Amino acid sequence: MLAMPDIPQSTPRPAATVLDEASLQRLRELDPQGTNRVVERVLRTFEGSLQRLLAQAAQATLTGDAESARHAAHTLKSSSASVGALALSRCCGEIETQLRTQPVAALHGLLDELQDEGQRVLRAVRDQLPD
Amino acid sequence: MSNARPTPDDPTAKPPEVLLVDDDEVNLLLTAAALRERGFNITESNSGEQALQLLADWSPDVIVLDAMMPGLDGFATCQRLRTMHGYENVPVLMLTGLDDDASITRAYQAGATDFFVKANQWSLLAGRLQYLLRASRTRLELERSQARLARAQDLARMGSFDWRRAGPQGSGGTLLLSSQGLRVLGHGIGDPVTVRSILRQVKRSERASVMRLLQSVMLHSSVLATDVPVFLGDGRNRIIHVEAEPEFNEHGHGIGYTGIVQDVTDRRVAEDRIRHLANYDSLTGLPNRRHLVWRMERAIDHARRLGHPCAFLMIDLDRFKLINDTLGHAAGDELLMEVAQRLRACVRHSEQVMENSLEAVGSRAHRSLEAVGRLGGDEFIALLPEISDERDAQRVADRILEVMRAPVLVGGQECFVTASVGIAIFPRDGNSVADLMRNSDVAMFSVKSGGKDASALYSPQLAGRGREKLELESALHKAIERDELVLHYQPMVDVRSARMVGAEALMRWQRGNALVPPGDFIPLAEESGLIVPLSEWALREAARQARIWKNSFGFDDAISVNLPSRVFERGQLVDQLHRNALQYGIPHRMVRLEITETGLMKELQSVIPSLLQLKDINVDVAIDDFGTGYSSLAYLTTLPISELKIDRSFVRDLGVTPQSSGIVTAIIAVARSLNLRVIGEGVETLRQMEVLHRLGCSLMQGFLFSRPIPPDDLELWLQNTVLPRRAPWIGQAAELELGTLPVRAAGSRAY
Numbered sequence: 001m002l003a004m005p006d007i008p009q010s011t012p013r014p015a016a017t018v019l020d021e022a023s024l025q026r027l028r029e030l031d032p033q034g035t036n037r038v039v040e041r042v043l044r045t046f047e048g049s050l051q052r053l054l055a056q057a058a059q060a061t062l063t064g065d066a067e068s069a070r071h072a073a074h075t076l077k078s079s080s081a082s083v084g085a086l087a088l089s090r091c092c093g094e095i096e097t098q099l100r101t102q103p104v105a106a107l108h109g110l111l112d113e114l115q116d117e118g119q120r121v122l123r124a125v126r127d128q129l130p131d
Numbered sequence: 132m133s134n135a136r137p138t139p140d141d142p143t144a145k146p147p148e149v150l151l152v153d154d155d156e157v158n159l160l161l162t163a164a165a166l167r168e169r170g171f172n173i174t175e176s177n178s179g180e181q182a183l184q185l186l187a188d189w190s191p192d193v194i195v196l197d198a199m200m201p202g203l204d205g206f207a208t209c210q211r212l213r214t215m216h217g218y219e220n221v222p223v224l225m226l227t228g229l230d231d232d233a234s235i236t237r238a239y240q241a242g243a244t245d246f247f248v249k250a251n252q253w254s255l256l257a258g259r260l261q262y263l264l265r266a267s268r269t270r271l272e273l274e275r276s277q278a279r280l281a282r283a284q285d286l287a288r289m290g291s292f293d294w295r296r297a298g299p300q301g302s303g304g305t306l307l308l309s310s311q312g313l314r315v316l317g318h319g320i321g322d323p324v325t326v327r328s329i330l331r332q333v334k335r336s337e338r339a340s341v342m343r344l345l346q347s348v349m350l351h352s353s354v355l356a357t358d359v360p361v362f363l364g365d366g367r368n369r370i371i372h373v374e375a376e377p378e379f380n381e382h383g384h385g386i387g388y389t390g391i392v393q394d395v396t397d398r399r400v401a402e403d404r405i406r407h408l409a410n411y412d413s414l415t416g417l418p419n420r421r422h423l424v425w426r427m428e429r430a431i432d433h434a435r436r437l438g439h440p441c442a443f444l445m446i447d448l449d450r451f452k453l454i455n456d457t458l459g460h461a462a463g464d465e466l467l468m469e470v471a472q473r474l475r476a477c478v479r480h481s482e483q484v485m486e487n488s489l490e491a492v493g494s495r496a497h498r499s500l501e502a503v504g505r506l507g508g509d510e511f512i513a514l515l516p517e518i519s520d521e522r523d524a525q526r527v528a529d530r531i532l533e534v535m536r537a538p539v540l541v542g543g544q545e546c547f548v549t550a551s552v553g554i555a556i557f558p559r560d561g562n563s564v565a566d567l568m569r570n571s572d573v574a575m576f577s578v579k580s581g582g583k584d585a586s587a588l589y590s591p592q593l594a595g596r597g598r599e600k601l602e603l604e605s606a607l608h609k610a611i612e613r614d615e616l617v618l619h620y621q622p623m624v625d626v627r628s629a630r631m632v633g634a635e636a637l638m639r640w641q642r643g644n645a646l647v648p649p650g651d652f653i654p655l656a657e658e659s660g661l662i663v664p665l666s667e668w669a670l671r672e673a674a675r676q677a678r679i680w681k682n683s684f685g686f687d688d689a690i691s692v693n694l695p696s697r698v699f700e701r702g703q704l705v706d707q708l709h710r711n712a713l714q715y716g717i718p719h720r721m722v723r724l725e726i727t728e729t730g731l732m733k734e735l736q737s738v739i740p741s742l743l744q745l746k747d748i749n750v751d752v753a754i755d756d757f758g759t760g761y762s763s764l765a766y767l768t769t770l771p772i773s774e775l776k777i778d779r780s781f782v783r784d785l786g787v788t789p790q791s792s793g794i795v796t797a798i799i800a801v802a803r804s805l806n807l808r809v810i811g812e813g814v815e816t817l818r819q820m821e822v823l824h825r826l827g828c829s830l831m832q833g834f835l836f837s838r839p840i841p842p843d844d845l846e847l848w849l850q851n852t853v854l855p856r857r858a859p860w861i862g863q864a865a866e867l868e869l870g871t872l873p874v875r876a877a878g879s880r881a882y
Contacts, residue, residue: 046157079157
């Protein structure tokens with residue numbers, strides 16, 4: 001298991017609680033025989049997307065770009081739900097809703113939580129992927 | 132786990148093509164995988180811009196758009212694609228967030244077909260897509276079917292209409308016409324059209340009856356189906372077929388009509404044309420047999436109901452065949468057309484029968500049945516649907532005879548044609564068309580046999596005679612098979628030598644116990660065409676007899692057989708003579724052919740080839756009844772004939788009128804100059820014999836020497852009369868020869 005050296009560790013949780021097993025099971029059902037390696041492809045895509053969007057959200061937090069932050073949150077909301085990262089999805093949904101009425105600066109707590117949870121999910125996803 | 136196909140009702144159908152647009156790669160991948168798993172063909176796109184590019188040259192069955200995307204979002208993309216040609220009605224499903232009412236509204240405003248809240252419930256999404264596809268297919272089919280209907284209506288010049296009865300105070304009601312319906316009536320889309328305005332388009336003469344029909348139909352809420360002649364705005368006259376069914380409300384009250392209007396002018400024109408072809412003679416334009424029979428049936432019905440007589444006049448041209456044969460068929464046709472014109476003027480000829488009013492008792496409409504028609508060939512019929520008595524019919528017949536007598540100019544030549552008219556009157560002469568036609572025919576035939584150019588009323592006695600003739604004809608048919616025909620022979624003699632120089636074969640019909648003379652059946656045989664087989668039989672029989680006589684008494688002359696010119700025209704004649712000669716082992720010259728001068732001259736051109744062939748095979752041809760026709764001497768010199776027979780009428784008058792001897796002298800001179808044999812026919816007295824002989828004709832035939840007798844009797848005649856020189860003419864003949872040798876010497880030629 002690879003840890004990202006530049007990202008601080010937060011409260012460690014087992015992958016099983018980070019990624020909802022039922023959601024993962026639904027993913028597997030999309031490709032029951034595994035012939036298309038759908039789960040692997042989804043998780044790899046999600047891994048890339050998550051990295052990119054976490055970076056985008058961090059950037060938006062710094063610059064106060066509400067639209068960029070909202071887009072990142074919106075996109076992550078549904079894709080994280082798809083892979084079973086339910087806590088992350090809930091967090092994104094909250095950010096998206098609040099951003100309709102509040103500036104980025106008012107959401108620092110949530111945005112930090114997004115980064116923390118995002119890192120946990122990233123690790124959990126990598127755990128699921130073959131090397 | 133779902134393996135359900137999007138189109139379970141049709142497993143062979145192609146999987147539906149879905150364009151999936153989402154900027155989130157994860158979602159795109161997942162949704163695509165989920166939908167593929169459910170049988171959809173997915174094309175992925177991660178932006179609105181890319182999606183629009185794809186759509187430029189590829190059309191999916193359904194488009195799924197994520198609402199929120201950077202750049203061109205789902206709403207903008209949807210709006211854009213709706214303006215693209217061909218994408219006006221493609222189903223678009225917008226993926227929105229949960230509880231995002233604003234997005235839902237925007238989605239519809241942008242032209243999306245439906246929305247779907249983003250979730251991982253793939254079965255729901257697939258179900259929604261299937262529903263959209265089904266709705267889209269239904270819509271497409273409906274559009275196609277509407278287009279087809281419009282096209283079909285256009286092709287059929289048909290349109291639909293819907294008419295709603297007016298409320299209690301309104302008038303005219305509301306009329307809705309489809310665009311095709313407007314076109315049928317000559318209007319453009321948007322033209323104000325009402326029942327009233329359409330009625331004004333109806334031909335004036337028909338308007339009242341159309342209104343009456345409409346009122347009656349509406350009163351009874353019955354089905355409307357009628358053809359109406361209308362004027363279109365541009366002045367064209369068209370026939371519009373209107374067909375409509377009543378509509379009822381829940382209380383069963385008629386609330387209006389729905390139906391179609393159709394321009395049936397072309398069909399009507401074609402129908403009229405067909406009807407005309409089927410019912411009228413193409414040459415003369417007169418009603419043909421079929422149509423006449425139809426008119427006659429109606430005339431009889433009507434006459435029966437009203438108790439008045441009606442008349443059929445059978446009209447047959449005299450000498451038409453002659454004109455057709457001599458001037459050609461084109462001239463014959465020209466003549467028939469002229470005759471048709473004249474006949475038409477003799478009655479109140481009506482082209483159109485007013486069928487509808489025929490049924491009305493007491494109406495005069497049956498008079499429109501009056502007409503002249505052509506039955507075929509040179510046979511016409513005039514129908515007089517109402518006469519007061521036979522004199523009416525006779526007057527029309529007289530008029531017909533009169534107009535026919537005027538010369539007809541045909542092919543630049545004046546021709547004279549007369550007609551024979553037979554009249555049959557209902558109910559006196561028959562109760563059915565068939566009876567009346569037959570009886571008018573019988574009456575017409577009686578005119579023909581009585582000298583033509585006249586009319587006759589039918590009478591039962593005529594029918595009797597007609598029947599007799601018919602029976603005779605059918606009996607004659609069987610006479611050949613039954614061996615009822617015999618040849619009798621009349622010897623020809625050379626009075627100088629008192630020798631028989633040949634015999635003429637004359638046909639007799641042994642019918643039961645009676646011997647029917649040729650005058651009673653030869654004309655009938657000629658008329659019916661039986662003369663051909665009769666002649667063939669006679670030629671064979673003569674050849675057979677020649678053989679018998681050759682054996683029994685060394686006969687070496689010729690038996691003459693009379694042939695009508697039409698047998699000469701037949702190419703088979705020479706073949707037959709060959710066959711006969713071969714079969715009976717006699718030389719061809721032993722059967723000689725006689726053709727009457729009149730027959731020869733009438734068919735000269737067609738007979739000459741036969742004459743030439745006959746000469747080639749040494750068959751002699753004699754011209755019978757010579758002097759009665761009008762032979763040109765120029766012809767005689769070129770004809771390959773060998774004998775002239777002086778007509779009995781000249782011989783009969785010999786020694787009685789000076790002219791007759793003059794004619795006979797002339798004929799003998801002609802024969803001599805052309806090196807032809809000449810024979811006097813019908814010699815009955817010694818005086819005639821003496822004069823003929825003196826004028827230079829020693830070959831004779833007649834009762835003075837012998838009647839026509841059966842072949843065995845002829846042998847007896849030779850033995851008992853000629854050989855013993857026991858006839859008065861023999862002594863006389865010897866004296867005439869003034870000391871020449873006796874007529875016969877014993878030996879091979881013992882007759």
